[in-house]
Amino acid sequence: MVTIREVAEAAGVSQATAARALNGYGSVSARALERVTESAARLGYKTNMIAQALRLGQTRAIGFVPGDIENPFFAKIARHLGDTLEASGYTLLLSSSDERPDRERKVVETLRQHMVSGFVVAPTAQDDAPHLAQLVEDGVPLVLIDRRVEGLRADSVTVNNEGAGFQAVLHLIEHGHRDIAILVDDLQIASSAERFAGYQKALDAHGIRLEPTYIGVGGASREGAYEAAHRVLTLGHRPTALFATDNFMTEGALRALRDLGLRMPADVSIVGFDDFDLTTFVDPAVTVVAQPIAELGQEAGRLILRRLEGAEDEPHNVNLLAELIIRGSVEAPPASDAA
Amino acid sequence: MVTIREVAEAAGVSQATAARALNGYGSVSARALERVTESAARLGYKTNMIAQALRLGQTRAIGFVPGDIENPFFAKIARHLGDTLEASGYTLLLSSSDERPDRERKVVETLRQHMVSGFVVAPTAQDDAPHLAQLVEDGVPLVLIDRRVEGLRADSVTVNNEGAGFQAVLHLIEHGHRDIAILVDDLQIASSAERFAGYQKALDAHGIRLEPTYIGVGGASREGAYEAAHRVLTLGHRPTALFATDNFMTEGALRALRDLGLRMPADVSIVGFDDFDLTTFVDPAVTVVAQPIAELGQEAGRLILRRLEGAEDEPHNVNLLAELIIRGSVEAPPASDAA
DNA sequence: CTCTTCAATGATATCGTTATCAATCACAAG
DNA sequence: CTTGTGATTGATAACGATATCATTGAAGAG
Numbered sequence: 001m002v003t004i005r006e007v008a009e010a011a012g013v014s015q016a017t018a019a020r021a022l023n024g025y026g027s028v029s030a031r032a033l034e035r036v037t038e039s040a041a042r043l044g045y046k047t048n049m050i051a052q053a054l055r056l057g058q059t060r061a062i063g064f065v066p067g068d069i070e071n072p073f074f075a076k077i078a079r080h081l082g083d084t085l086e087a088s089g090y091t092l093l094l095s096s097s098d099e100r101p102d103r104e105r106k107v108v109e110t111l112r113q114h115m116v117s118g119f120v121v122a123p124t125a126q127d128d129a130p131h132l133a134q135l136v137e138d139g140v141p142l143v144l145i146d147r148r149v150e151g152l153r154a155d156s157v158t159v160n161n162e163g164a165g166f167q168a169v170l171h172l173i174e175h176g177h178r179d180i181a182i183l184v185d186d187l188q189i190a191s192s193a194e195r196f197a198g199y200q201k202a203l204d205a206h207g208i209r210l211e212p213t214y215i216g217v218g219g220a221s222r223e224g225a226y227e228a229a230h231r232v233l234t235l236g237h238r239p240t241a242l243f244a245t246d247n248f249m250t251e252g253a254l255r256a257l258r259d260l261g262l263r264m265p266a267d268v269s270i271v272g273f274d275d276f277d278l279t280t281f282v283d284p285a286v287t288v289v290a291q292p293i294a295e296l297g298q299e300a301g302r303l304i305l306r307r308l309e310g311a312e313d314e315p316h317n318v319n320l321l322a323e324l325i326i327r328g329s330v331e332a333p334p335a336s337d338a339a
Numbered sequence: 340m341v342t343i344r345e346v347a348e349a350a351g352v353s354q355a356t357a358a359r360a361l362n363g364y365g366s367v368s369a370r371a372l373e374r375v376t377e378s379a380a381r382l383g384y385k386t387n388m389i390a391q392a393l394r395l396g397q398t399r400a401i402g403f404v405p406g407d408i409e410n411p412f413f414a415k416i417a418r419h420l421g422d423t424l425e426a427s428g429y430t431l432l433l434s435s436s437d438e439r440p441d442r443e444r445k446v447v448e449t450l451r452q453h454m455v456s457g458f459v460v461a462p463t464a465q466d467d468a469p470h471l472a473q474l475v476e477d478g479v480p481l482v483l484i485d486r487r488v489e490g491l492r493a494d495s496v497t498v499n500n501e502g503a504g505f506q507a508v509l510h511l512i513e514h515g516h517r518d519i520a521i522l523v524d525d526l527q528i529a530s531s532a533e534r535f536a537g538y539q540k541a542l543d544a545h546g547i548r549l550e551p552t553y554i555g556v557g558g559a560s561r562e563g564a565y566e567a568a569h570r571v572l573t574l575g576h577r578p579t580a581l582f583a584t585d586n587f588m589t590e591g592a593l594r595a596l597r598d599l600g601l602r603m604p605a606d607v608s609i610v611g612f613d614d615f616d617l618t619t620f621v622d623p624a625v626t627v628v629a630q631p632i633a634e635l636g637q638e639a640g641r642l643i644l645r646r647l648e649g650a651e652d653e654p655h656n657v658n659l660l661a662e663l664i665i666r667g668s669v670e671a672p673p674a675s676d677a678a
Numbered sequence: 679c680t681c682t683t684c685a686a687t688g689a690t691a692t693c694g695t696t697a698t699c700a701a702t703c704a705c706a707a708g
Numbered sequence: 709c710t711t712g713t714g715a716t717t718g719a720t721a722a723c724g725a726t727a728t729c730a731t732t733g734a735a736g737a738g
Contacts, residue, residue: 003695013718014717025697026698026716046448050454051695054390054694054723054724056695057723079408258620281593281594342725353688355688368685371687394725
C-alpha cells in the first residue's frame with residue numbers, strides 16, 4: 001500500500017504539502033498541487049482509512065445490527081440503508097444480533113472498538129438496553145430501526161405497528177369474523193408488542209373477548225412460526241381467521257394451513273404481514289399489511305447522516321405508515337361458525 | 340473510551356508494563372500484573388482496534404463480498420461464515436457487489452482501505468479480475484466462494500456444479516424427457532457456466548441435440564428469471580421439462596408455470612436448484628439439487644483462518660457435492676410429446 | 679567485596695494521517 | 709534599502725497500541 005509519504009517524495013515536496021494538496025486545506029501552489037495529484041494518481045494512492053480514523057477519532061463507517069440477516073425484511077433494509085450511506089461516502093458494517101440480547105450487546109461493543117461513526121440498531125429488547133443508553137450518553141449517533149426502546153432518547157424509524165394491526169384485524173371483523181387468532185413473535189420485541197396491541201384494540205372496539213388460546217407465540221424462526229400456527233389451527237374451537245404479524249409467521253400459517261388440508265379463505269381467512277414472495281405466489285394471493293421496507297432503510301440512513309453532520313437537536317421519530325393490500329385471502333367465515 | 344495510558348496511570352505503572360500485562364509478553368511482576376488487570380477491569384478498558392490495526396498492519400476483520408445480500412443463498416452463507424470466523428475472534432464486514440463487476444472492484448478497494456485481514460469473495464466474473472489478482476500478489480488471504488476465477492491462484496470453495504447439472508438433467512432424461520429447457524443466470528458467472536456445461540454433457544451423452552431456444556437467460560433478479568421462464572414456456576414447441584439453475588430461476592419457473600396455467604409435473608417437469616422455502620411449499624414439492632450452503636460458509640471460514648494463521652502452501656480447492664433431492668416435480672412427459 | 683546475570687521496568691520509536699506551528703521567500707510599501 | 713505582508717512550505721506533534729532498547733536493581737558467583 002502506497003503512503004502519502006511516498007507520494008510526497010515522488011512529487012518532491014514534504015508530506016505536509018502533499019496532505020494539503022490532497023485534502024484541500026491550507027494553501028498550496030498550483031505547481032505543487034499539480035505534481036502531487038499527478039504522483040498520487042500514478043502511484044495509485046488510496047488514503048489509509050485506519051490511520052485516518054485513528055487521527056480523526058472516527059471511521060466513515062456505520063454499524064448496522066439487524067435482528068437476523070437471514071430474514072428478507074432485514075436484508076432489504078440493509079440494501080437500502082447501505083445505498084443511502086454509500087452515496088455520502090460511508091460504508092456499512094453489518095453484524096447480526098440473531099435476536100439475542102447478549103449477542104446484540106457484544107456486537108455493539110465490537111463495532112465500538114472498531115470506532116464506527118454511528119449505529120443503526122434493531123433493538124432486541126424493548127427496555128433494558130444499557131449498551132444503547134451508553135451510546136447515547138457518549139454522544140455516538142444512534143438510530144433505532146423497526147423497533148423502539150422505552151425511555152431511550154435516540155432517533156428512530158418505525159412503522160405504525162399498532163395502527164397496522166388494528167386495521168388488519170378490523171378488516172377481518174368487517175368480513176364477519178369474531179374468532180380471530182393472532183400469531184406473534186416474542187412480545188419482548190417492541191414491534192410485535194405493538195402489533196398485538198392493535199389486535200387487542202380492534203377486538204375491544206367491537207366487544208369481542210380476547211381468547212387466550214388464540215394467541216400463538218413463535219420464536220424468531222420459521223420452525224417456531226409453523227408450530228405456533230399449527231397449534232392454533234388444531235384447537236377444538238378453531239378460529240375462522242388468522243392475523244400473522246410478520247413474514248415468518250405468515251409463511252408458517254400458510255404451511256400449517258396446507259398441511260392440515262384447510263382451504264384459504266374458505267375455511268380460514270388470513271391477513272399476513274410483509275409483502276414477500278410467498279404471499280403473491282399462493283392462490284389466492286394473501287391480503288397483507290405491507291411495510292414500506294425500502295423507506296425504512298433510506299430514512300434510517302438520512303437520520304444518521306444528519307447526526308453525523310452534527311445535528312444536535314431533539315431525537316426525531318419517523319413513523320411510516322404500513323398499507324393494507326387487499327387480495328384474496330379474506331372472506332366471510334364459514335356459515336357453521338358464523339356468529 | 341479509556342486508553343491503555345489511563346489504565347497504566349491508575350495502576351501506577353508505565354504504559355509499557357501495562358501493555359505487557361495486558362498482552363502477556365515480556366516479563367511482568369505478579370504485583371504489577373494484578374494491579375493492571377484490576378485497573379483495566381475497573382475502568383472497562385477495551386483495546387482500540389483501530390490503533391491496534393495501524394500498529395499491527397491488519398485488523399481482525401474479514402471482508403465478505405457476496406453477489407447479492409438479498410439472495411437467501413448468500414444470506415445463509417454470511418451467517419455461517421460469520422459464525423465460524425467469530426469463534427476465532429474475527430469480525431465479518433459485509434458489502435455486496437450486486438453482481439456488478441465495477442461495484443465488486445470498488446467494494447474490495449474500500450475494504451482494503453479499511454485494512455481487513457482477508458477476503459471472501461463470490462467473484463462476479465470468471466476471468467478479468469485484476470483487483471483480485473492484486474490481492475493474491477500482495478499476499479492478502481483470499482477465498483473465492485461459490486465461483487472460481489480462471490487462472491487465479493487462490494483458495495476456493497465451490498460445489499460440483501457441472502456434476503450437479505449433469506445429474507439433474509440425467510434425472511429428467513431417465514424419465515423420458517428429451518425436450519429439456521434450461522434457465523440460467525449470466526454465463527459470465529462461473530457457477531452458471533458450469534451448471535450449463537453439465538446440462539450440455541447430459542444431453543450429449545444421450546445424443547440429444549441442444550436446442551438454442553431452450554436456453555433461458557435471466558439476470559440476477561427475480562424479474563429477469565420470471566421473464567426468461569415465461570419466454571421458454573410459451574415457445575411454439577414447448578419443452579416438456581425445465582432445469583432451473585438457481586433459486587431465483589426456480590422461483591421464476593414456478594411463477595411462470597402458475598401464470599400460464601401449466602401443471603407440474605403433468606404438463607412440465609421441473610428440477611430446481613437450492614432447497615429453499617418455495618420448493619417445499621408448492622404441491623407437489625420440487626425435486627431440487629440442494630447445495631450444502633452451511634458447509635460452503637463454514638469451509639470458507641476454515642480456509643481463510645488457515646491463511647491468517649500463516650499457511651503458505653498451494654491454494655486449496657474444496658469442492659463440495661450437491662445432492663439431488665427427489666420429490667414430486669418430475670414424471671414422464673405427456674404422451675403427445677413423447678419421443 | 680566485586681562482577682555477572684537476569685528479572686522488571688520506563689522511555690521511546692513506529693504505524694499513516696492530519697493539522698498546527700514556525701520558517702522561508704518574494705514582493706510591495708515606506 | 710529596510711520593513712511588513714502574505715503566500716508557501718517543512719518540521720513536527722498528536723491519535724492509541726505495540727515492541728524494542730536501555731536502564732535499574734537485586735541476587736548469586738567468584
